[in-house]
Amino acid sequence: MPLWNIHHPAGVYSEQDKQDFAADITRIYSRVGLPEFYVVVLFHEITPSNFYVGGKPTGDTVRIDVAHIARHLDDDQQRIRMAERLNAILLPYTRDRGLHWEFHVDETPRDLWMIEGLWPPGTGTDAEKAWVAANSPLPY
Numbered sequence: 001m002p003l004w005n006i007h008h009p010a011g012v013y014s015e016q017d018k019q020d021f022a023a024d025i026t027r028i029y030s031r032v033g034l035p036e037f038y039v040v041v042l043f044h045e046i047t048p049s050n051f052y053v054g055g056k057p058t059g060d061t062v063r064i065d066v067a068h069i070a071r072h073l074d075d076d077q078q079r080i081r082m083a084e085r086l087n088a089i090l091l092p093y094t095r096d097r098g099l100h101w102e103f104h105v106d107e108t109p110r111d112l113w114m115i116e117g118l119w120p121p122g123t124g125t126d127a128e129k130a131w132v133a134a135n136s137p138l139p140y
Contacts, residue, residue, distance in 0.1 A: 004066050007051070007064070009045070
Protein backbone atom coordinates (compact mmCIF):
# COMPACT_ATOMS: atom_id res chain seq x y z
CA MET A 1 0.00 0.00 0.00
CA PRO A 2 1.22 3.48 -0.61
CA LEU A 3 0.64 5.70 2.39
CA TRP A 4 0.90 9.43 1.69
CA ASN A 5 1.22 11.94 4.53
CA ILE A 6 0.77 15.44 3.16
CA HIS A 7 1.82 18.15 5.62
CA HIS A 8 0.56 21.50 4.38
CA PRO A 9 -0.28 25.03 5.46
CA ALA A 10 -3.67 25.35 7.13
CA GLY A 11 -6.42 26.35 4.73
CA VAL A 12 -4.40 25.84 1.54
CA TYR A 13 -6.60 22.97 0.30
CA SER A 14 -10.39 22.90 0.15
CA GLU A 15 -12.31 19.67 0.72
CA GLN A 16 -12.67 19.37 -3.08
CA ASP A 17 -8.93 19.95 -3.53
CA LYS A 18 -8.23 17.12 -1.09
CA GLN A 19 -10.62 14.78 -2.89
CA ASP A 20 -9.09 15.64 -6.27
CA PHE A 21 -5.53 15.32 -4.93
CA ALA A 22 -6.26 11.92 -3.36
CA ALA A 23 -7.97 10.73 -6.56
CA ASP A 24 -4.97 11.83 -8.67
CA ILE A 25 -2.62 9.97 -6.33
CA THR A 26 -4.78 6.85 -6.40
CA ARG A 27 -4.83 6.86 -10.21
CA ILE A 28 -1.01 6.72 -10.32
CA TYR A 29 -1.09 3.39 -8.56
CA SER A 30 -4.26 1.89 -10.01
CA ARG A 31 -2.91 2.45 -13.54
CA VAL A 32 -0.04 0.09 -12.76
CA GLY A 33 -2.31 -2.54 -11.23
CA LEU A 34 -2.33 -1.72 -7.54
CA PRO A 35 -5.74 -2.13 -5.90
CA GLU A 36 -7.30 1.27 -5.18
CA PHE A 37 -8.10 0.33 -1.59
CA TYR A 38 -4.36 -0.03 -0.90
CA VAL A 39 -3.85 3.73 -1.45
CA VAL A 40 -4.15 5.85 1.70
CA VAL A 41 -3.76 9.65 1.70
CA LEU A 42 -3.70 11.67 4.92
CA PHE A 43 -3.80 15.48 4.96
CA HIS A 44 -2.20 17.24 7.92
CA GLU A 45 -2.91 20.97 8.23
CA ILE A 46 -0.10 22.80 9.99
CA THR A 47 0.07 26.42 11.09
CA PRO A 48 3.28 28.40 10.44
CA SER A 49 4.01 28.38 14.18
CA ASN A 50 4.27 24.57 13.93
CA PHE A 51 6.06 24.24 10.56
CA TYR A 52 9.72 25.20 10.42
CA VAL A 53 12.18 24.96 7.55
CA GLY A 54 15.77 25.91 8.24
CA GLY A 55 14.79 26.97 11.75
CA LYS A 56 12.24 29.52 10.51
CA PRO A 57 8.45 29.27 10.44
CA THR A 58 6.89 28.77 7.02
CA GLY A 59 3.38 29.16 5.72
CA ASP A 60 4.04 28.23 2.10
CA THR A 61 5.63 24.77 2.21
CA VAL A 62 4.16 21.35 1.54
CA ARG A 63 6.13 18.35 2.85
CA ILE A 64 5.09 14.89 1.75
CA ASP A 65 6.32 11.56 2.97
CA VAL A 66 5.28 8.46 1.08
CA ALA A 67 5.62 4.90 2.30
CA HIS A 68 5.59 2.24 -0.39
CA ILE A 69 4.69 -1.03 1.25
CA ALA A 70 2.83 -3.25 -1.22
CA ARG A 71 5.19 -2.75 -4.17
CA HIS A 72 8.86 -1.85 -4.50
CA LEU A 73 11.00 -0.86 -7.45
CA ASP A 74 14.49 -2.28 -7.65
CA ASP A 75 15.51 -0.83 -11.02
CA ASP A 76 17.11 2.63 -10.79
CA GLN A 77 15.48 3.89 -13.99
CA GLN A 78 12.03 2.75 -12.80
CA ARG A 79 12.61 4.55 -9.51
CA ILE A 80 13.54 7.76 -11.33
CA ARG A 81 10.46 7.53 -13.56
CA MET A 82 8.27 6.89 -10.53
CA ALA A 83 9.67 9.92 -8.67
CA GLU A 84 9.14 12.09 -11.74
CA ARG A 85 5.58 10.80 -12.10
CA LEU A 86 4.86 11.56 -8.45
CA ASN A 87 6.35 15.03 -8.79
CA ALA A 88 4.19 15.74 -11.86
CA ILE A 89 1.06 14.91 -9.85
CA LEU A 90 2.13 17.39 -7.17
CA LEU A 91 2.57 20.40 -9.45
CA PRO A 92 -1.08 21.56 -9.62
CA TYR A 93 -1.28 21.31 -5.82
CA THR A 94 2.07 22.95 -5.07
CA ARG A 95 4.03 24.90 -7.69
CA ASP A 96 0.90 26.12 -9.48
CA ARG A 97 -0.34 27.57 -6.16
CA GLY A 98 2.95 29.30 -5.39
CA LEU A 99 3.91 26.74 -2.73
CA HIS A 100 7.28 25.16 -2.08
CA TRP A 101 7.26 21.37 -1.93
CA GLU A 102 9.40 18.42 -1.09
CA PHE A 103 8.71 14.71 -0.92
CA HIS A 104 10.48 11.48 -0.23
CA VAL A 105 9.54 7.83 -0.61
CA ASP A 106 10.40 5.09 1.86
CA GLU A 107 9.98 1.43 1.00
CA THR A 108 8.80 -0.72 3.88
CA PRO A 109 9.68 -4.42 3.78
CA ARG A 110 6.62 -6.49 2.92
CA ASP A 111 7.11 -8.75 5.95
CA LEU A 112 6.43 -5.72 8.19
CA TRP A 113 2.94 -5.13 6.77
CA MET A 114 -0.43 -6.53 7.85
CA ILE A 115 -4.04 -5.50 7.30
CA GLU A 116 -6.42 -6.38 10.12
CA GLY A 117 -3.98 -9.00 11.36
CA LEU A 118 -3.66 -10.69 7.97
CA TRP A 119 -0.62 -10.96 5.72
CA PRO A 120 -1.64 -9.50 2.37
CA PRO A 121 -1.49 -11.99 -0.50
CA GLY A 122 1.50 -11.99 -2.84
CA THR A 123 1.74 -9.54 -5.72
CA GLY A 124 -0.30 -10.60 -8.75
CA THR A 125 -1.43 -13.89 -7.21
CA ASP A 126 -4.92 -15.32 -7.56
CA ALA A 127 -5.33 -14.69 -3.83
CA GLU A 128 -4.55 -10.98 -4.32
CA LYS A 129 -7.02 -10.79 -7.22
CA ALA A 130 -9.71 -12.37 -5.04
CA TRP A 131 -8.88 -9.97 -2.22
CA VAL A 132 -9.17 -7.00 -4.57
CA ALA A 133 -12.52 -8.24 -5.87
CA ALA A 134 -13.80 -8.65 -2.32
CA ASN A 135 -12.64 -5.19 -1.21
CA SER A 136 -13.31 -2.92 -4.21
CA PRO A 137 -14.85 -0.54 -4.68
CA LEU A 138 -14.71 0.94 -1.23
CA PRO A 139 -18.13 1.28 0.38
CA TYR A 140 -17.59 4.95 1.23
